[in-house]
Amino acid sequence: MxxxxxxxxxxxxxxxxxxxxxxxxxxxxxxxxxxxxxxGICANDINGGDSVDVGADKTNPGDGGSDGRNNGGGGGDNSGGGDSGDGDADGKEEAHVEFPCRFVGTCPDEGSDPITIHDLASFTPAPTHVTMEPDGWMIVGLPANFYADADVNTDSGKLFEFPITVRFTPSSYSWSWGDGSTASTGTGGSSWKSLGVEEFTATSTSHTYAEKGTYTVSLTVNYSVQIKTSGTGWLDVDGTLTKAASGVTAIATTANSVIVDKECNRNPTGPGC
Incomplete structure (x- = not known):
């Protein structure tokens, strides 16, 4: 046993x-x-931590996913739900930052110069018209009065896809009298009646013709320009905008060939009497 x-x-x-x-x-x-x-006989962590732990509920940490930024870089969870990055996809957030600094010329980036007249080519001041008196004729040797209706005005639209308002302010007036002479004035002039003076009185915008003939008077108005957008006041724009006004054509003749509004026996001091 x-x-x-x-x-x-x-x-x-x-x-x-x-x-x-x-x-x-x-x-x-x-x-x-x-x-x-x-x-259960597979070995774990043999290849330096990149293997899968069978039966476990997660993988060993790797490089991570996208954090949701535009360039896709950096770490984050697999859903890509990180922060928004430097700007949204269409760049509007960045433009909101860049646009005001271009107004005042403080942009740090090269090429971000201040807004100039050339950037505002699609904006224009209201039309200006020239009026003269007497209407359509002048007496040789006597002043004819000219005046323009230019005034401060605005135009609205978009610049770089942002709404802005542009303000045009007349700063000077350049006259061409049609007889080879020119003048520059700081005012657009006014009628004799508005000035409270007699007809054929010399004014800052009058001109006297020495010879008979037909003359075309032309005018260009020079404007200073300002712009504003939401959140800003009026900001000056570099440069001066020049805009042509509608001109007038008139005949200069002698006093005895002109029909005046009153006969000489009723107005002995009138032109040609």
Whole structure:
């Protein structure tokens, strides 16, 4: 009986040693198949932390995803739901920053010069008309009075896709009298009646013709320009805008050939009397 027991013990020990020798080697991550994974014999963390922990609920940390910025760089969660970055997709946020600094010429970027007259080519002041008296004729040797209806006016529209208002203020007037002479005035002039003076009185915008003939009087108005947008006051724009006015054509003749509004016997001091 004791001999049989000893043989049984030796048989069990031999079986255990045999199974230890025949046991399979642990599989590496690259060789781990579905069956090996289910059996739990796949090795973990053998390739430096990039392997998947079978049975676990997450992967080891990697490089991360996009943070939602325009250039897609940086880390963040896989949804890409990071902050908005330097500006929204259509660049409007950036333009809101750049536009005011161009107004005052303080933009740090090269090429961001202040707004000039050339940037406002699509904006224009209201038309200006020239009026003369007497209407359509002049007496040689006597002043004819000219005046323009230019005034401060505004025009609205968009610049760089932003709404702005442009204000035009007449600053000077350049007259061409049609007889080769010119004049520059700081006013557009007024009628004799508005000035409270007699007809044929010399004014700051009158001209006297020395020869008979037909003359075309032309005028250009020079404007200073200001602009504003939401959140700003009026800001000066570099340069001066020049705008032509409608001219007038009139005949200069002698006094005795002109029909005056009153006969000489009723107005002995009138022209030609």
């Amino acid at each position: 004791g001999r049989r027991l000893n043989l049984l013990i030796f048989a069990i020990i031999g079986f255990v040693l045999t199974m230890s020798v025949l046991a399979p080697e642990p599989a590496f991550a690259d060789d781990c198949g579905p069956i090996d994974a289910e059996s």
